[in-house]
Amino acid sequence: MSVTIDIEGECWTMVSCYAPEVGCDDDKLSFWRDLDSVVQGIEDGERIVIAGDINGHVGWRGVGYEGVHGGHGIGNVNQEGIAILDFATAYEMKLVNTKFTKIPNHLVTYNSGGHQSLIDYIMVQKKFVKEAIDCKTLPLEQVTGQHRTLVMKMKIRERRKRWEKVSRKVRWWKLKDRNIREEFQAEMDRILDGVAFEDEEGQKDIFRIAAERDKKSKDIGQVVTVKSEDGRILMDEEDI
The missing domain is CATH 3.60.10.10 (Endonuclease/exonuclease/phosphatase)
Structure with a gap:
């Protein structure tokens, strides 16, 4: 039993x-x-x-x-x-x-x-x-x-908790500081070959571009698949 x-x-x-x-x-x-x-x-x-x-x-x-x-x-x-x-x-x-x-x-x-x-x-x-x-x-x-x-x-041991990795947050609030903002603008100018940052629209562009760059750094840029002879994508480890 x-x-x-x-x-x-x-x-x-x-x-x-x-x-x-x-x-x-x-x-x-x-x-x-x-x-x-x-x-x-x-x-x-x-x-x-x-x-x-x-x-x-x-x-x-x-x-x-x-x-x-x-x-x-x-x-x-x-x-x-x-x-x-x-x-x-x-x-x-x-x-x-x-x-x-x-x-x-x-x-x-x-x-x-x-x-x-x-x-x-x-x-x-x-x-x-x-x-x-x-x-x-x-x-x-x-x-x-x-x-x-x-x-x-x-005496049963308590299972250890698995800590998940958390992506570091982008500290947007630091751009409120003028010195950090100017340093950031200079770096972005170097990368983007000059983008206006003085007016409100320019600031929005900078935030948008920075956010997109941060997102791209986290996304998977390429997906690799393994296919069988008949073109079917293999998903099980045993088949691969």
Whole structure:
């Protein structure tokens, strides 16, 4: 099951999953295919959180998988755990509940008949794993008779505002100063080979010409297009 929500202007896709128990090989293959399909269907740029009972032991250190294993697990790795580590590696995700140093009671997610293990996981993309500030089980709160509640705490960074570039305003009011006006007129005379500035009409001409020059400096002077063999303008990057 997956759900997409908006948090602080960003899309988060939360995936809840349950993997078949050890020994159900055909069901396991089907589970990983389905999970692959779900993750591949998520839009680029969205944040992904995968959580659930994935029924695998990733070991206490995750030797060879240091990029996805946080180094704080329980017991030895098994074949199902390797499948979890391979999946996390393929999608550049990290097992958050192996990231933090915890007492065993806060690492164990499954407890039955005196047998304790870590088979429930929360995975997030590596580039966002720093925002996870804690992850542990709550021993006194159990989802079922054997599984403990696994929680993750994240500190979501506020998105930086993108400042748009604003064109500098033309400071027309400065022309009210006689010295600046005369300097401006001299420069315009040099450029325009002499335009009257003394009378009112001449001043209007100067303002008009200056405004047109300013506008031309901002407008696109040339548009370049790419056309196909049949003369059609190509607009999509893939076609170009």
